[in-house]
Amino acid sequence: MNNEQWGTRAGFILAAVGSAIGLGNIWRFPYVAYENGGGAFLVPYLFALLTAGIPILILEFGIGKKGGGSAPLSWRNLNQKWEWMGWFQVLISFVIITYYSVIIAWALSYTKLSLNLEWGDDTKGFLFGDFLGVTDGVWNMGGLQTHLILPLVIVWSIVFITLYKGIKSGIERVSKFVMPLLIFLFLIITFRGLSLEGAAMGLNHFFTPDWSKVWHYKTWIAAYGQIFFSLSIGYAIMITYASYLPKKSDVNNSAFITALGNSGFELLAGITVFSILGFMAFENNVNISEVAAGGIGLAFVVFPKVINTLPAFNNLFGFLFFGCLVLAGITSAISIMEVVVAAIRDKFNLTRERAVVWVTAVSFSVSLLYATGAGLYFLDIVDHFINSFGILLSGLIQLILFGWFYKLRDIREAGNATSDFRIGAWWEIILKFITPSILLFIYAQNLIGAFREPYEDYPISALLTLGAGSVLLVMAIAWFFTRLSWKHSKSLNKKGVA
Numbered sequence: 132m133n134n135e136q137w138g139t140r141a142g143f144i145l146a147a148v149g150s151a152i153g154l155g156n157i158w159r160f161p162y163v164a165y166e167n168g169g170g171a172f173l174v175p176y177l178f179a180l181l182t183a184g185i186p187i188l189i190l191e192f193g194i195g196k197k198g199g200g201s202a203p204l205s206w207r208n209l210n211q212k213w214e215w216m217g218w219f220q221v222l223i224s225f226v227i228i229t230y231y232s233v234i235i236a237w238a239l240s241y242t243k244l245s246l247n248l249e250w251g252d253d254t255k256g257f258l259f260g261d262f263l264g265v266t267d268g269v270w271n272m273g274g275l276q277t278h279l280i281l282p283l284v285i286v287w288s289i290v291f292i293t294l295y296k297g298i299k300s301g302i303e304r305v306s307k308f309v310m311p312l313l314i315f316l317f318l319i320i321t322f323r324g325l326s327l328e329g330a331a332m333g334l335n336h337f338f339t340p341d342w343s344k345v346w347h348y349k350t351w352i353a354a355y356g357q358i359f360f361s362l363s364i365g366y367a368i369m370i371t372y373a374s375y376l377p378k379k380s381d382v383n384n385s386a387f388i389t390a391l392g393n394s395g396f397e398l399l400a401g402i403t404v405f406s407i408l409g410f411m412a413f414e415n416n417v418n419i420s421e422v423a424a425g426g427i428g429l430a431f432v433v434f435p436k437v438i439n440t441l442p443a444f445n446n447l448f449g450f451l452f453f454g455c456l457v458l459a460g461i462t463s464a465i466s467i468m469e470v471v472v473a474a475i476r477d478k479f480n481l482t483r484e485r486a487v488v489w490v491t492a493v494s495f496s497v498s499l500l501y502a503t504g505a506g507l508y509f510l511d512i513v514d515h516f517i518n519s520f521g522i523l524l525s526g527l528i529q530l531i532l533f534g535w536f537y538k539l540r541d542i543r544e545a546g547n548a549t550s551d552f553r554i555g556a557w558w559e560i561i562l563k564f565i566t567p568s569i570l571l572f573i574y575a576q577n578l579i580g581a582f583r584e585p586y587e588d589y590p591i592s593a594l595l596t597l598g599a600g601s602v603l604l605v606m607a608i609a610w611f612f613t614r615l616s617w618k619h620s621k622s623l624n625k626k627g628v629a
């Protein structure tokens with residue numbers, strides 16, 4: 132049992148929702164849905180939510196609650212040979228936090244830039260030129276973009292202070308404040324978006340189903356990818372957060388609430404983004420497809436353009452939009468860092484405070500790499516590989532181990548015993564047969580794709596070192612940490628059976 136605990140159930144759920152709702156909801160979902168069949172995307176999306184999202188969330192809550200600690204400790208407590216998996220997940224989270232923090236820092240900068248619309252008319256030129264100073268190739272690192280350091284330090288300070296204060300007075304307090312604020316501010320953007328001319332046309336494009344896409348396997352891969360990233364599953368976040376639950380807590384209902392809250396926000400973001408894109412298309416008299424974008428392009432190129440074009444209150448709108456990105460991102464960043472902090476704390480028997488200091492120092496230093504002129508390239512490659520190969524693999528191994536080498540039923544019964552409602556044997560069938568088969572298929576497709584068509588136009592050397600290299604390095608370091616001996620943590624179960 133962990134010493135620290137959540138103060139209230141709402142606090143735990145808000146923290147879990149805070150982790151789930153992040154940049155992925157705002158800039159990833161709308162575009163992924165639009166590209167993959169619009170309204171028709173809801174079919175594979177809901178299927179992925181029901182077969183992977185919710186069941187895995189329940190599983191991770193169960194692992195954390197039963198395992199009683201950070202990911203490596205929980206895995207080890209459930210089976211002595213499984214510690215490596217915990218470290219694998221921890222290190223994936225570590226890799227992600229090093230660039231996720233940088234994106235939040237960009238958003239923070241843009242929040243300030245929006246006050247004077249400092250990006251000018253050529254928003255793309257501004258982003259890649261003045262702002263990021265992107266070099267001509269991956270292997271040309273350029274210099275550190277010094278103006279990015281201050282926002283990055285601010286982001287890290289917020290994460291640091293929150294984690295330093297611990298679960299109840301840190302993460303729980305911040306989530307209880309940030310999540311309602313985020314939803315309130317985002318709704319203002321939604322209403323403004325819906326009131327703009329062209330909004331209806333945008334929504335039409337977003338929702339019009341293209342059923343032919345449903346028959347394409349790529350649509351399904353996109354749906355599963357979105358669910359994993361967006362719900363933060365496979366990263367051991369939910370394992371770590373659940374380890375702070377009091378013994379009698381519900382897990383089943385909390386998992387449903389978290390998943391539905393996340394999907395609800397995702398849908399809201401889709402409506403908001405596409406009503407605004409509709410306005411943009413209307414103003415420029417072009418087709419939606421010409422203004423639609425996802426990711427960095429949407430947030431830092433298209434949106435600044437939209438903000439320039441708005442009839443009134445441009446700066447306020449810009450401030451709200453980028454402010455929302457920061458708020459959504461920060462609670463996710465906190466959750467990823469907590470995975471690493473808890474693991475280091477448990478393994479080396481450190482106090483929370485010391486673990487936070489060490490982990491922040493290392494993560495901050497690594498994050499500076501992404502603040503160089505080649506940072507955007509690094510980010511793009513590492514993100515692609517870690518998500519298509521690392522996370523998916525983590526999810527797959529997790530299901531195989533728990534489905535086939537552990538009595539899943541035990542976890543289900545333990546959860547049922549304390550939950551608002553019970554879940555049936557369907558849960559085991561899904562986790563044992565259905566979802567692993569689908570993930571295996573996706574993994575194979577991703578591998579074949581990687582060989583057939585190397586990612587973007589990057590040199591192979593960069594894809595091998597930064598891309599495949601980061602995944603392999605994560606595995607190797609996980610092995611190294613597993614080999615180190617435990618420094619007598621109280622919660623370590625010597626027999627490896629919880």
Ligand code: PHE
Nearest residue numbers: 151153154155156360361463
């Ligand atoms: N779920 C977050 C989002 O949608 C991202 C995230 C991924 C957070 C992995 C933590 C871990 O943006």
